[in-house]
Amino acid sequence: MTGFSDGVFAIVITLLVIELRVPAHRPGELLAGLAEEAPAYVAFLVSFGYLGVIWLNHHALLRLIRGATLGLNWINLWLLLGVVVIPFPTAVLAAAFTHEGNDHDRRVAVLLYALTAAAMSAPWLAFFGYLRRRPALLGEGISVAHVAAQRARPVTGMVLYLFSGALGWFVSPVLGVIGIVVMIVFHALTSEGVRRRRPHRRAERR
Amino acid sequence: MTGFSDGVFAIVITLLVIELRVPAHRPGELLAGLAEEAPAYVAFLVSFGYLGVIWLNHHALLRLIRGATLGLNWINLWLLLGVVVIPFPTAVLAAAFTHEGNDHDRRVAVLLYALTAAAMSAPWLAFFGYLRRRPALLGEGISVAHVAAQRARPVTGMVLYLFSGALGWFVSPVLGVIGIVVMIVFHALTSEGVRRRRPHRRAERR
């Protein structure tokens, strides 16, 4: 499960760069062509950060468990479906904010990104719920109460990604993007938060 | 063998998303462009589910054996050939059901998908047959009778994928697709079935 999941994460995070293409340009205008692609670079960085944060959270997730069952493998596949999909709304977002899109397209693109991110929270909720009911699967020193408390994170994610999408659709696409970035920072900080609860944290084996 | 195979699965399942492209569209028509691509999303989801199920089955397959031999490595390469090919009939299927194809193209596409899926069953049959004749390779607690019984699964697969292809070709492409989806669900359920036979199932090491 770890090998397969790490492989998927490694490929998805690397595939993002494929969207960064040499801009078509007339001789002598490479610099201007690159500058025009700036929104694509921002979209790349946001999604790289997002996937990096998800990897850190997933990495911590797998350390909660002693081993995998068929049920966990299914939930993990569901979770990876969301991971694999991310480059697509990223590309849509990048295209909408470059020359190809108008304001309406940007609202569509932000909404699509937010809905994808919200949908991605569901398997995390399922993972924690599944584990909470099966204490025998928990790793050493992991309490059921700890796992149960973690459910607040995907729930917050779902609510606030949907809110960011609504913000982007009804108010302003740029505000929607800001809402999404705030959520990614939240997930980055709570990945840290989860680990702070364990008093005797040891460095893991590399 | 595990590392290489997991890498191939991780890449193929991720490459599927490359077929999801930002639709070419006029400014303000991104939403309409996305809606038009709906068959491509369905094809993506079907193939993601299909590859996920194959991974679960393959994962269970490798747990039957104690170690690899050159013969098993060859059969595994043959099996991975089928895995690697899947994005191609998927893309053909997606293209045929979007604007690019007419009814005849859809019959061709469904038949191609079904033939690929049927051909993919052959190495599984070879794997179980090879193992059945070499009990020394079996993992702890795995009986020859159990392995021999598993041969029914790829045989069912071959017959019913061919039937789905004939259905799609002679009767209706949509019925053919439904037949293929039913087969994928069957493989998903028998992956579970295989494991139910072992009474003292333990969680595997992650």
Place this chain on the structure above:
Amino acid sequence: MTGFSDGVFAIVITLLVIELRVPAHRPGELLAGLAEEAPAYVAFLVSFGYLGVIWLNHHALLRLIRGATLGLNWINLWLLLGVVVIPFPTAVLAAAFTHEGNDHDRRVAVLLYALTAAAMSAPWLAFFGYLRRRPALLGEGISVAHVAAQRARPVTGMVLYLFSGALGWFVSPVLGVIGIVVMIVFHALTSEGVRRRRPHRRAERR
């Protein structure tokens, strides 16, 4: 070294399928379009088989050694350079034998493939030569004489790939392709040959 190498092999063997594209075609002519691409499918299968054989050989190579040194890592990178390059001459070959090329282009494409394959033999020679001079690196039960004898394989490869290239350039491109396929079969058989020399072969850990 194993993880990185297996990753590279898994990706390269999977990337081959990217060259298989849905043929551009008018509605109702998907089947004709697919048939026209037949040379691309042959090129795909040849290169899949070739990479599979190289992986088997590489897998056996890493079982000769007890551990890696900086020198072996460098030779391994050199070897992987050849592996990574293969999809490029494969695509050139496929294009030359489809509609895009005439007889002269086919000669160029076969020569390019043969030169790439010949160049790929060099790091294997270096690997065996390096190991022969450092018996301390050899795995349990592997003799220096065994390693020294293996040098015949890449030497044969270099000579016969060059001969196939000359055949394709001066005589007939199709003959050149046949020569290349014969060589791949030779490498497949000698991968087996190498392992037959060890009398007490045990199944490796998966």
Place this chain on the structure above:
Amino acid sequence: MTGFSDGVFAIVITLLVIELRVPAHRPGELLAGLAEEAPAYVAFLVSFGYLGVIWLNHHALLRLIRGATLGLNWINLWLLLGVVVIPFPTAVLAAAFTHEGNDHDRRVAVLLYALTAAAMSAPWLAFFGYLRRRPALLGEGISVAHVAAQRARPVTGMVLYLFSGALGWFVSPVLGVIGIVVMIVFHALTSEGVRRRRPHRRAERR
């Protein structure tokens, strides 16, 4: 951390070859088309060598530590961001030196490559600095003084990549490329240098 990082390296080094495309050409002019793409092959080889050297350095980096912490995982993600980005300036460089670019575009492309490479040195500095302040994370036989001394390498990298970029921008793009190649050779040699300091070097487990 190792599995994920090795996956990213394996994919990035393999993706480089995707930029090598079959040249569009008239029948009979494949050879001329290939010859015209020569700068793309040079760019491919430079970036393959560059990524190979980074992998060797990263491989040695992970051997300095006993295990990973959240902080090291973050720095590692930052480091991988640079790795993942490399194919993009490589493609820009290749395009600028082929038919598509004039002298000004080449200066832009060399500057972009040099700035990327300079920016990539920052996380290495952070890694060594982080480790220096946490001796408990160091692997067996690794001294704090050794780690502290390594900081000279990324600092040299940053200064000299910036110098190469200035050279390419203000003086001559070709000189800038030469400067970059010299730096890659320097990193190749200091990867060796780092390991020479440890007197009782043992072969690592493969």
